Amino acid sequence: MLKAGFRGGIHPSGHKQATSGVAITRGPVPASLIVPMSQHLGAPCLPVVEKGDHVVRGQVIGTVEAFVSAPIHAPMSGVIAAIRPQVLVSGQRVSAVEITCDEDPDLDVFVRCELADSTAGAARSAGIVGMGGAAFPASVKLTPPHDMPVHTVILNGCECEPYLTCDHRVMLETPLEVIDGARLIRDAVGASRVVVGVEDNKPDAVAALRAATADDVEILSLRTSYPQGAEKQLIFAVLGAEVSHGKLPASTGALVHNVGTAVALARAVRERRPLIERVVTVTGRVVRPGNYLTVIGTSIGELISFAGGFSGEVGRVISGGPMTGMGVSDLSAPVVKGTSGIVVLGPGEVAPAVHGDQPCIRCGRCSDACPMMLQPFVLGIYANKRMWDQTQDHHALDCIECGCCSYVCPTSRPLVQLIRLAKHAQLERGE
Amino acid sequence: MTPHSSATEPLELPRTTITSSPHIAGRENVTSIMLWVVAALAPTALWAVYNMGWVAVLLLVSCIVSTLATEYIWNRVAHRAQTLWDGSALVTGLLLAMSLPPRTPWWMAAVGGIVAIALAKMIFGGLGWNLFNPALVGRAIITISWAGVMSEQVIPGGWFRGIDVLGTESLDAISGATRLALAASDRLVDGAYGFDMQAQYSPFLFRNLEGSLGEVSAALLVAGGLFLIFKGIIDWRVPASYIGTVALLSWALGSDPLFNVLAGGVLLGAFFMATDYVTSPMTATGRIIFGCGCGLINVVGRLFGPLPEATTWAILFMNGLVPLIDRFTIPRTFGWGKRRA
Ligand code: SF4
Ligand code: SF4
Numbered sequence: 001m002l003k004a005g006f007r008g009g010i011h012p013s014g015h016k017q018a019t020s021g022v023a024i025t026r027g028p029v030p031a032s033l034i035v036p037m038s039q040h041l042g043a044p045c046l047p048v049v050e051k052g053d054h055v056v057r058g059q060v061i062g063t064v065e066a067f068v069s070a071p072i073h074a075p076m077s078g079v080i081a082a083i084r085p086q087v088l089v090s091g092q093r094v095s096a097v098e099i100t101c102d103e104d105p106d107l108d109v110f111v112r113c114e115l116a117d118s119t120a121g122a123a124r125s126a127g128i129v130g131m132g133g134a135a136f137p138a139s140v141k142l143t144p145p146h147d148m149p150v151h152t153v154i155l156n157g158c159e160c161e162p163y164l165t166c167d168h169r170v171m172l173e174t175p176l177e178v179i180d181g182a183r184l185i186r187d188a189v190g191a192s193r194v195v196v197g198v199e200d201n202k203p204d205a206v207a208a209l210r211a212a213t214a215d216d217v218e219i220l221s222l223r224t225s226y227p228q229g230a231e232k233q234l235i236f237a238v239l240g241a242e243v244s245h246g247k248l249p250a251s252t253g254a255l256v257h258n259v260g261t262a263v264a265l266a267r268a269v270r271e272r273r274p275l276i277e278r279v280v281t282v283t284g285r286v287v288r289p290g291n292y293l294t295v296i297g298t299s300i301g302e303l304i305s306f307a308g309g310f311s312g313e314v315g316r317v318i319s320g321g322p323m324t325g326m327g328v329s330d331l332s333a334p335v336v337k338g339t340s341g342i343v344v345l346g347p348g349e350v351a352p353a354v355h356g357d358q359p360c361i362r363c364g365r366c367s368d369a370c371p372m373m374l375q376p377f378v379l380g381i382y383a384n385k386r387m388w389d390q391t392q393d394h395h396a397l398d399c400i401e402c403g404c405c406s407y408v409c410p411t412s413r414p415l416v417q418l419i420r421l422a423k424h425a426q427l428e429r430g431e
Numbered sequence: 432m433t434p435h436s437s438a439t440e441p442l443e444l445p446r447t448t449i450t451s452s453p454h455i456a457g458r459e460n461v462t463s464i465m466l467w468v469v470a471a472l473a474p475t476a477l478w479a480v481y482n483m484g485w486v487a488v489l490l491l492v493s494c495i496v497s498t499l500a501t502e503y504i505w506n507r508v509a510h511r512a513q514t515l516w517d518g519s520a521l522v523t524g525l526l527l528a529m530s531l532p533p534r535t536p537w538w539m540a541a542v543g544g545i546v547a548i549a550l551a552k553m554i555f556g557g558l559g560w561n562l563f564n565p566a567l568v569g570r571a572i573i574t575i576s577w578a579g580v581m582s583e584q585v586i587p588g589g590w591f592r593g594i595d596v597l598g599t600e601s602l603d604a605i606s607g608a609t610r611l612a613l614a615a616s617d618r619l620v621d622g623a624y625g626f627d628m629q630a631q632y633s634p635f636l637f638r639n640l641e642g643s644l645g646e647v648s649a650a651l652l653v654a655g656g657l658f659l660i661f662k663g664i665i666d667w668r669v670p671a672s673y674i675g676t677v678a679l680l681s682w683a684l685g686s687d688p689l690f691n692v693l694a695g696g697v698l699l700g701a702f703f704m705a706t707d708y709v710t711s712p713m714t715a716t717g718r719i720i721f722g723c724g725c726g727l728i729n730v731v732g733r734l735f736g737p738l739p740e741a742t743t744w745a746i747l748f749m750n751g752l753v754p755l756i757d758r759f760t761i762p763r764t765f766g767w768g769k770r771r772a
Binding site for chain 2: 010242301316324327328330331349363395407411412416417
């Protein structure tokens with residue numbers, strides 16, 4: 001059978017074998033946490049605690065009225081040591097609550113969240129955001145506008161980023177909760193169909209999910225290809241429909257959620273459990289690569305130490321996957337709700353730095369790889385010359401910033417970086 | 432539950448440079464790509480040397496040294512970053528040598544190499560900016576400037592006897608028109624061929640001393656070309672549409688299709704010249720149009736033109752159309768179609 005997929009894309013080596021067979025285990029139990037008040041897209045929360053307050057695990061410590069937002073809960077019990085600015089891995093400077101954790105913490109207990117009367121409400125009160133990396137508040141996506149009915153819910157279990165295996169392990173170890181979450185989302189938005197898309201490099205996850213479901217949840221094995229897990233590419237692979245330029249993905253009648261989000265949602269609804277910890281893949285050049293259940297607010301450095309520290313020369317520490325993740329410049333930055341992995345690359349594994357303006361040799365690799373069917377080399381040349389009319393004509397705004405073009409370019413032209421520049425410039429001009 | 436695991440020393444982050452994503456890159460770079468092309472051509476080149484002797488060595492050396500030296504000197508004089516090591520000049524030199532008859536005097540080949548790099552590539556801004564295939568420009572200049580040498584065919588005498596360092600007429604060789612020329616001229620005269628075309632398949636495939644270095648064995652060229660396709664270095668569309676058009680069209684015009692594919696520069700052109708990244712289209716559709724155009728001009732030029740060897744001109748002409756082809760074959764951006772959404 002020809003597997004469903006999308007056009008373009010790349011096949012980087014997965015590097016997943018180091019952690020794909022390692023069961024999820026409890027990560028570090030830190031003595032202190034830094035909990036940012038903004039771990040999501042949308043309005044940042046305002047702290048509702050003060051310095052010196054004692055908080056218990058699961059208690060709300062930050063909230064805001066805005067529709068597009070998600071409250072923040074205390075990941076561990078302790079005393080508020082400070083409320084101060086913190087620079088996140090993304091470079092954002094946000095307000096954060098520093099907690100000095102109680103001694104001998106019991107991580108099996110937590111304060112249940114406020115009772116909600118709907119799945120969207122439970123998502124909101126549990127502070128659930130997209131756990132694939134985008135961190136968009138789940139409650140918003142569970143409240144689709146009336147003029148855009150959802151007929152198909154797609155759970156994203158592709159995990160197409162190299163190195164990362166947290167979603168893989170979640171599907172393998174808690175398939176019942178994935179399926180439960182899938183049904184909850186389907187019923188919340190009134191969809192008739194729900195599909196879990198998994199890349200075919202994870203046959204064990206496919207089997208586990210199939211064993212956990214009746215026929216009402218379809219488990220679809222998709223061609224392994226990056227970026228299969230990108231929203232538009234996933235919808236195309238599952239439904240054969242393209243999200244039209246300038247339209248929301250929901251305009252296709254599809255709603256995409258990450259499998260990790262579905263599990264968090266199931267727990268929010270069944271156990272009223274707030275989102276205070278998540279599975280983070282720690283891999284690459286660390287002594288004990290693994291999938292660690294990590295308390296939000298744990299510093300990246302502590303998490304790496306827990307994994308045994310660096311195992312060799314370090315070229316770069318990445319938060320997230322190597323294709324779309326962010327380089328870490330300060331190991332004291334905290335793990336947040338959207339942190340899917342910490343990947344430590346050796347010096348030789350990092351993409352070569354670009355010296356000067358490398359020529360385009362017109363090899364066509366970038367346009368062959370572009371899942372949006374753009375011509376990255378053209379965009380790169382125009383962006384370099386600051387010719388924004390031309391970048392607009394070549395649909396720069398359709399770029400999903402997957403990085404395939406930069407990845408394949410034999411002269412290491414910084415294509416996606418140039419295209420980001422073009423997008424910002426175009427948006428600034430007001431388009 | 433182990434409380435407070437953070438008793439250990441805080442971890443130090445080594446000094447690293449940080450750029451935005453993606454943080455990893457694919458395996459190929461320009462040098463590796465160029466070396467794959469060299470590897471694909473190497474068997475043919477070695478077979479040419481084995482069969483044609485020192486003249487072939489001399490030709491290879493003079494082409495490669497002249498292209499490398501020109502690139503090096505140009506960069507030095509123009510204060511550009513040194514691009515010698517990207518391997519593209521090496522490929523140009525190798526391709527130029529492969530496109531020349533073994534009889535070509537070494538100095539003539541060197542002029543071709545200098546022209547190829549200086550006037551067909553560096554003057555436009557170096558690799559990536561040239562419109563025409565440098566090796567073919569070099570060959571074209573030689574053909575125009577010294578027409579006699581390129582059309583007159585001298586079969587080299589093999590090792591030791593075939594040394595013709597000064598380009599004097601000391602070759603112990605047979606001079607005469609090639610079978611390709613015969614085929615073309617016969618067709619012009621009365622449409623009948625003076626020899627059995629099918630009987631030529633085997634020499635063309637395995638050992639042919641009549642044409643350029645690259646024509647010594649069609650089988651080795653095809654093997655090299657297929658190797659590049661399977662390595663993902665070149666796109667199958669260009670050679671497939673080029674060779675397909677040559678076969679179909681020559682068949683339609685009453686000539687033997689396989690003979691026309693095997694004879695002359697078609698295979699070298701289709702696999703190694705027309706696939707040059709810089710001077711061929713970037714889009715899938717464009718590459719097919721380009722390949723068909725090359726094949727069309729090649730056959731028409733061969734069967735009706737003044738020169739039997741039309742490959743150079745066919746590809747150079749199509750090179751000139753590439754910007755146009757690229758413009759009109761831009762694929763539909765995802766989400767911009769008539770598809771339901
Ligand atoms: S242009 Fe954008 S969408 Fe296309 S490959 Fe590059 S980053 Fe991905
Ligand atoms: S991959 Fe790089 S060299 Fe190749 S066409 Fe794209 S920009 Fe040019």
